[in-house]
Amino acid sequence: xxxxxxxxxxxxxxxxxFYPKHIEYYRQAVRHRSVARYTRQSGAxxxxxxxxxxxxxxxxxxxxxxxxxxxxxxxxxxxxxxAKIVNRNSLNHLAVDIGLNNLVLSAKHVKRGTQNIYGNAxxxxxxxxxxxxxxKKCKQFVEDRLFGYxxxxxxxxxxxxxxxxxxxxxxxxxxxxxxxxxxxxxxGKHNIHKFISALELDGKRICEGSGTSKKQSEQEAAHIxxxxxxxxxLQVEEREELVGEILSKF
Numbered sequence: 001x002x003x004x005x006x007x008x009x010x011x012x013x014x015x016x017x018f019y020p021k022h023i024e025y026y027r028q029a030v031r032h033r034s035v036a037r038y039t040r041q042s043g044a045x046x047x048x049x050x051x052x053x054x055x056x057x058x059x060x061x062x063x064x065x066x067x068x069x070x071x072x073x074x075x076x077x078x079x080x081x082x083a084k085i086v087n088r089n090s091l092n093h094l095a096v097d098i099g100l101n102n103l104v105l106s107a108k109h110v111k112r113g114t115q116n117i118y119g120n121a122x123x124x125x126x127x128x129x130x131x132x133x134x135x136k137k138c139k140q141f142v143e144d145r146l147f148g149y150x151x152x153x154x155x156x157x158x159x160x161x162x163x164x165x166x167x168x169x170x171x172x173x174x175x176x177x178x179x180x181x182x183x184x185x186x187x188g189k190h191n192i193h194k195f196i197s198a199l200e201l202d203g204k205r206i207c208e209g210s211g212t213s214k215k216q217s218e219q220e221a222a223h224i225x226x227x228x229x230x231x232x233x234l235q236v237e238e239r240e241e242l243v244g245e246i247l248s249k250f
Contacts, residue, residue: 008103015098015125017145022132025050029124030100032117034107047124054127058086061126061139069153072212076223080160085151091119097150100125163222167199170229176202180218183208197221 012026013019020026031037033046062085066078084090095101095118104121130138147153164180171178179200186194196210197217206228209220 011103015100015103016129016141018137018141020128020132025128025131026125029054029128030103030105030121032104032106032110032121034110035105047121050124050127050131051120052127053130054123054125055086057130057135057138058123058126058142061135061142062086064139065143065147066153070157072216074211074220076220077160081153081156084156084160088116088119091122092116094146094150095119095122098145163219163226167222167225170226171201179203180221182214182217185214199225201225 008027009019009023012023028045029047029050031046033044033048036044036046038044059082062082063078066081070078070081095104100121101118104117106117110117126138126142129141168178181198181200182195183198184194184196186196188194192212194210194212195214195217196208197214197220198208199206199218199221207221207224209217209222209224211217211220
């Protein structure tokens with residue numbers, strides 16, 4: 001019988017979609033430090049070094065994919081999208097979705113659900129793939145296996161982009177008027193324009209946003225306004241005090 005039809009090759013194949021060449025990388029990726037192996041040459045063997053490598057690789061790969069997939073979005077959008085994909089809570093859920101949690105080894109006293117063990121193993125797995133096959137295969141796994149089945153980029157992007165609707169919903173809740181005013185339409189090369197829109201809250205100009213369309217500039221302005229609100233103003237309940245807190249900043 002081929003070694004690839006034996007455990008643990010088969011278990012990892014079900015998760016990866018391909019067989020490991022060097023199974024020791026993957027075994028290490030699912031080994032928590034609570035059950036570390038010890039050798040004279042390497043000392044403690046567990047997944048934290050692979051986790052370090054996988055964290056860097058995952059950030060690079062996700063950045064690469066987002067940069068290519070959304071060529072007209074600004075740095076803030078790309079950064080927020082990446083943060084939502086690679087944050088620890090998302091990785092914990094993703095590890096469970098692909099079945100990696102079933103392979104993780106840890107001591108009985110370790111509370112798996114509260115210590116990000118699965119998310120850490122997810123990053124370590126990325127590190128293992130990189131060492132075993134290199135960047136191209138690693139990126140392919142993220143694109144085909146993770147984005148292809150478990151991560152809906154379009155849904156994340158839709159939620160991320162729709163700052164204007166979120167701001168309007170917030171303003172209605174607090175009985176405030178919101179208005180977007182187009183300030184400039186600047187023609188550029190290749191017929192690409194730069195639009196600049198101002199956001200006014202109860203008649204007071206709060207911020208400005210820019211983009212390659214009027215809609216995009218309004219979304220950017222709404223995004224900036226939401227960040228201002230989330231700095232703490234959102235906690236104020238009385239309308240007069242709320243308006244005063246926000247407008248006093250300008």
